[in-house]
Amino acid sequence: MLYYAEHYKLRSVWMDAFAHCVGMNERLVLSPEFPSQSRLTKALITRASLEMDIELARTTRALRDFLEEDLSPAYLGLTEGARYHLDRFRSFLHSFYVDKFGYWPPPRGTTFSKALYRSLYFDFKNMYDYLVDSESTADLASQKLASGGICVLQNVSSFDKRHKFPPLPHPMALLPCQSSIRNQRTESQRSLKALTLGSKQDKEEQHLSARSALLMATNRRDTSITDAPIIQAYMRFERQCAITRRDEKVSISDARKVRWLLIYGTLQYLISALRVPAEVRDTEAPKYFMCCLVADHAKWQNETHSTSVSTTPSIDNSFDHLGSQTGSQSGGSLSSSTRQSLIEPDCQNYDYLLHTNTDPGIYTWTRNILVETMYSRFSTTHTMRTYTKSLHALDATICTPDEKC
Template sequence: MKGLEQAVSIKLWAGDGTSAPWGKLKQDPELWDENGDTLIFFGHKRPDPSFKLRSNLLHDSKSDVLIQMMRDGRIKTRQSDKQRSSIRYSLCMEAPPGGSRTDVLRFHITTRNFFAFMLCKPLVGFTFYQALVDLQERLEYYLDPTTDHVSALKSYLVKLGLVNVCNEPRAAAGLLAWSEDVRWNEGWREAFVHSVGMYERISQLQESADISLATNAHLQRAHLELQARVQEVEAVLSKFYFDDAHFAQEDLSPSVRAASDRFRKFLRQFYEKEYHSWPIRKGQQGNPLWLDRAIVGRLQDDFSALYECFVNRNVVWNDEDDTEDRKARNWLRSTNHLNFGLDGEDYRMLGVFRNLESRLIASHIPHPYPLLPNSVPASPPAKKSRFRGKKIDKARESRVAHGYAAASNMHQLSREHAKNGLAQAFIHFEKNDNPSEVDPREARRERWIIIYCVLQTLASLSVDVPNLSFKGNVSYFLNASLHGLPPWNPTEQIFADAVREQSHCWIAPEIWEEEQHDRWAPSGTKSISSFRRSESSATYDSRPLSPESESMISTMATTVDSSGGATFYNHESVSELEAIETHPRDFKSPYLASPSSPSDSAVSRDEHYFAARPAVPSLVSRYSSKPLPMRPPG
């Protein structure tokens, strides 16, 4: 526990993704119940109690150690006669003799954390890892040895939201180290992905010494791989210049190449206005990268809106024809059975896409073809008037403007895409981009090539690792490679990587189908999207089981207490990170006492019944892969 040796302060983790200095061991307001009947002292020399709790908390813990402390006379009354009427127990919990001041302080902090665990209150400690390790040891000492202490601690972390390590490198390092100690897949994934994103900060922390050498090596490798991806994307997006598209323009007319250059200039100027410079000038020393998750998210939204505006929804890759000839020429087909042919420039465009995807090792965007306006031949050179200058062909400009407007999906767009700033600026730019000189069909095709290349490039960064519980407004990327991880199980593919097929252009066809059904469904008919929501929530108010959950459901074991009470599941068949979000209000760890339960001995003990080795909270009948809410349920 090398990180502890250098720690100089006690911190509190409240479960909201933040930490704060803490110094309330003398009397902790989180553990002071005005209705309590038990006082906890940290030694006989301490004149004032540190905690005031309800005695049923000790009884319901089923802790032989705590109950025996009551029975063998270690509880002594120190209060006046007036106080004796409300205070039934006074418990002195001294640190073992012979320890250093740091050891004594750690013992008392862990005692405090044990009761915080029972009441689901915030965690404190020198480091996050130290607090978890010490609390786990105390659970093993206090609680029944037949119970699953590790699963109980996992449930506590999930319930309180302590797996939320967004922008908290110290907590991320601690959760990563502890999750590896106990082989907790979900916690390790959450911490690892955030740690890769914050690697530059974590590598400078003393807490990084708590992370194993193997995991540190994986962190560095994933960080370098992610950094290389970001640099590749930065190189092309700084000028929106793609070699694949540029080399294919060598045989084009100067006017068409100029139209492509003007579009790239338009994009740079648009983002210069948004960010004051393009590429963006970062003020962080030691970090040469200017792209971050927020900027990529903005670019993804903007270019997805352009894609929605101008994609031909009826043209797809012709996967039905698997001949070598088709593979060479990349034939497309129309899904509405209309005649669809490709000209020479279309083949050139598809060749650009094929070369780009081969270089990126990427799959095709399902709908690659744009809506193209009819070709409008250029007007013959106009004679200059001595007094009025060059004559403008207004009729041609009107045909060009109409062609651009007709070749769009504006009537099908969602409000989000229709109101997108880049989409609106692009429509204005396109209409006014040398309408008297440029063929609108050729110009739109060249602009579409750039849009397609940008979307394929962004897809390597815009998708987060699936099944993360917390993402927040972090600026670092959350798509580290998880191949061959975790280190204790490198041969099985336990974690799913972020894949470009989850980017907007790949999932758009399913969205279109739902929107089309909803738009034209008869009045009173339930929409596809609402039907899917109600179908999955009719009984359980949750989304369908995740694939991991489905595969493990057969191993589920239940134990029902004699009073017809709680049902517990085998810890190998349940993911706490998924279970807690399904029924957040019903969640109650069998190890955690209710803070509002009265001290009256008449209260049923079945509410806090300890089943034999229960693993996760009771009352969870089904769980989904939907991420946890940003804040834990109240």
């Protein structure tokens, strides 16, 4: 199919076939059709597969410990109480997945399966939908009155920029009403004598007030979300937090913010692993990943051909494909406006790669594009070393001893 698409310059068909080839890269050598592919096409498949493996390895490392590095003191300044609550929330997630899968995390050295990524995506997408403030935006000018404490928007923006993730349309969570907390404090001051005596009744009223404030600050009316097991467990966790918040020395508002940062960041990682090019038609049956990075500047795309197909939809619509994969299983659906803007794959800054011309000049252009991609996306010494080796291997694959790349 890939060879056919190259020969007749069918862009959408090529994109579809290329994504599947990248996902099946290790098995392509067994295909009788593979030898007929050009050296350049083979090298591009190998490179895209390597890029995808690096991205998946990065995501796997982050998910194993629920973003311990991303939310470490090096990137996120928290009080001792807030840091303790973050660790407690991680413990909750760990326990939930031990109950769900029988163990967590998967053994080191193993790659998370696509089915596991999907399961995690459903859970964190449900938590996102349950807590998200649908009126929030990344525009500072339109922000609501600051509540003090942890600055969620600043930390979320920093996280997205650090990992080159397109921001989700609604970066903020609903927060417990501060007036409820102030009224609670006023009532506590009026009954200072009862507090001094350790009145159980007054403490119970405080707990109920905190639990009510937390519940009100949710999208609880959507039963497709609240019926999910992860949400049921999360609601129990928040109710328990309302009781122990004084021991943790963190307000219920800041505790919600801390949990939101972990939920938002994890969802972004999962989105980057499950996204697929918009041209891919069969997204459910394959068990392999297709979140490949490619560019869209093939020379033949600018040429007129009698058998050319219509322009492929923008990659901004790629979440429609992810939504179609998950919609029937997650039990909920997103509005069309949310689907189009919610997830713009982190490969959107790199157009999709189409190359059938083995002209040295075209190859040089392609190589430069890939080098720019390498240096813009990966920063660690180990990753850069691995990527450089791959680049040299690509040169050796494309060029004969008498050629210069």
